[in-house]
Amino acid sequence: MAAETGRPARPKKRRGEGQWALGYREPLNPNERSKKDDAPLNVRARIENIYAHTGFDGIDPGDLRGRFRWFGLYTQRKPGIDGGRTAALEPEDLDDKYFMLRVRLDGGALTTRQLAVLGEISQTYARDTADITDRQNIQYHWIRVEDMPAIWQKLEDAGMTTMEACGDSPRVILGSPVAGISADEIIDGTPAIDEITRRFVGDPTFANLPRKFKTAISGQQDVAHEIHDVAFVGVEHPEHGPGFDVWVGGGLSTNPMIAKRLGVWVPRDEVPDVWEGIISIFRDYGYRRLRSRARIKFLVKDWGPEKFREVLETEYLQRTLIDGPAPEAPERPIDHIGVHEQTDGLRYVGGAPVAGRASGSLLLSAAKAAERAGSGRVRLTPQQKLVVLDVPESEVASLQAELAEAGLDTKPSPWRRNVMACTGIEFCKLAIVETKKRASDLVAELEQRLADLQDGLDNPVSVHLNGCPNSCARIQVADIGLKGQIVTDADGNQVEGFQVHLGGGLGLDAGFGRKLRGHKVTSDELTDYVERVVRNYLDQRGEGERFAQ
Ligand code: SF4
Numbered sequence: 001m002a003a004e005t006g007r008p009a010r011p012k013k014r015r016g017e018g019q020w021a022l023g024y025r026e027p028l029n030p031n032e033r034s035k036k037d038d039a040p041l042n043v044r045a046r047i048e049n050i051y052a053h054t055g056f057d058g059i060d061p062g063d064l065r066g067r068f069r070w071f072g073l074y075t076q077r078k079p080g081i082d083g084g085r086t087a088a089l090e091p092e093d094l095d096d097k098y099f100m101l102r103v104r105l106d107g108g109a110l111t112t113r114q115l116a117v118l119g120e121i122s123q124t125y126a127r128d129t130a131d132i133t134d135r136q137n138i139q140y141h142w143i144r145v146e147d148m149p150a151i152w153q154k155l156e157d158a159g160m161t162t163m164e165a166c167g168d169s170p171r172v173i174l175g176s177p178v179a180g181i182s183a184d185e186i187i188d189g190t191p192a193i194d195e196i197t198r199r200f201v202g203d204p205t206f207a208n209l210p211r212k213f214k215t216a217i218s219g220q221q222d223v224a225h226e227i228h229d230v231a232f233v234g235v236e237h238p239e240h241g242p243g244f245d246v247w248v249g250g251g252l253s254t255n256p257m258i259a260k261r262l263g264v265w266v267p268r269d270e271v272p273d274v275w276e277g278i279i280s281i282f283r284d285y286g287y288r289r290l291r292s293r294a295r296i297k298f299l300v301k302d303w304g305p306e307k308f309r310e311v312l313e314t315e316y317l318q319r320t321l322i323d324g325p326a327p328e329a330p331e332r333p334i335d336h337i338g339v340h341e342q343t344d345g346l347r348y349v350g351g352a353p354v355a356g357r358a359s360g361s362l363l364l365s366a367a368k369a370a371e372r373a374g375s376g377r378v379r380l381t382p383q384q385k386l387v388v389l390d391v392p393e394s395e396v397a398s399l400q401a402e403l404a405e406a407g408l409d410t411k412p413s414p415w416r417r418n419v420m421a422c423t424g425i426e427f428c429k430l431a432i433v434e435t436k437k438r439a440s441d442l443v444a445e446l447e448q449r450l451a452d453l454q455d456g457l458d459n460p461v462s463v464h465l466n467g468c469p470n471s472c473a474r475i476q477v478a479d480i481g482l483k484g485q486i487v488t489d490a491d492g493n494q495v496e497g498f499q500v501h502l503g504g505g506l507g508l509d510a511g512f513g514r515k516l517r518g519h520k521v522t523s524d525e526l527t528d529y530v531e532r533v534v535r536n537y538l539d540q541r542g543e544g545e546r547f548a549q
Pocket of ligand 1: 422423424425428429430431432466467468469470471472473
């Protein structure tokens, strides 16, 4: 009872989350307003017909910082602004007049010809930049809007696209780099990836989602399925045979969550329909009021996997799905580095750049080397690496030498193999600290200082560096995860550094690293810190004990 009036207190009205399915069609924030004002996919015509002629200064701000993303374009960071000022500045103060451009490569799949085209574009239009991202994309920098029509022409002539490489849309689908040729896979996910991209990428029906939507499909556990919005993971059903186990609601960033299994088994030819049902739930029931709660993981957390499955079956598929078993987690992370036999007797050969840093020249050299070795296919991996497929055994050694010459080490040290870094302050407007160069220095220093341990590292230690809390380099699932921030050094100065997360992992050790209070390190002290942690681990571990245990 309300104390003063004597009338019963009214139940507190809960604020809506902006879910379309519950009638919230009016935009509740500027991002939603922008998408309603004009369908994001319309921006391509404006880029080609207007902005390519007016140049950067003629671009409508709503397109520049919003709709451009649907075609893989972000403004890049103006050089020379230190990380301590990132949060205090307006986006326009951070904008350079150049763009980052992401090319989506679903499943990381490329022909050698496509790889060469990517290299040529880099050399002509992107000052020889071409990083390999941990989402199997190629990422350019220094792109001018005036060059976009020519770049799209070259990409599309070679069968590639930047469509929905970013934005609130179905982003690139991660797939096993060795799908169809690996002795360890339960089923090849490629036909499902191809069918989903054919049917749904660029479909306006799914081009206005509450936020980004990340998919992974693999017949083996090499695509970080636990941290995707939706993932299909190969599993053997005792009665029905090979198919896919379905996971929803994973993600990292500031509210990390491990995906939940729906407990269903889906045959490969039904994966696209089930995917369509799940992305439709996200579109219709996803939270659109706050950007910070708009990923599908928040809906899955509130509903739970049981209700999610029920809504999927009753409202979207109109049929019951088959119950299925959980896949067995592999003992070690799978990264495809080195030389491995394929099911057809040929070899695949995986090489590591340093922390995904590549270039147009590197891609061109790799394409030439692969072709010379008789291969027509290459793959990018979710660990920022490159794999050449279909190599006859007689060509392996010369290919390894040529890849090494190009900057892809097929016998890398554990550090080169297991260090990943996001874009960081060199180009990213959200960054607080430098990452790629820092990672490269770290690898070189650890290779020297820990040379005595290299052979003893039977369970390698992964080190991931992020330039800000957004976790593009998956810091929460690394053995040593480093989140860029400004920290105080021993003399009381504010300097670049990292908050440390320890003991995260995927597979058998799936879970997030612990953020130890006050556990921070300056960038300058990073190598000392990692060396200390690794030596302590090796000194104190039990028989066969992994870092995350
Ligand atoms: Fe940029 Fe932050 Fe992502 Fe790094 S983690 S690429 S700094 S948004």
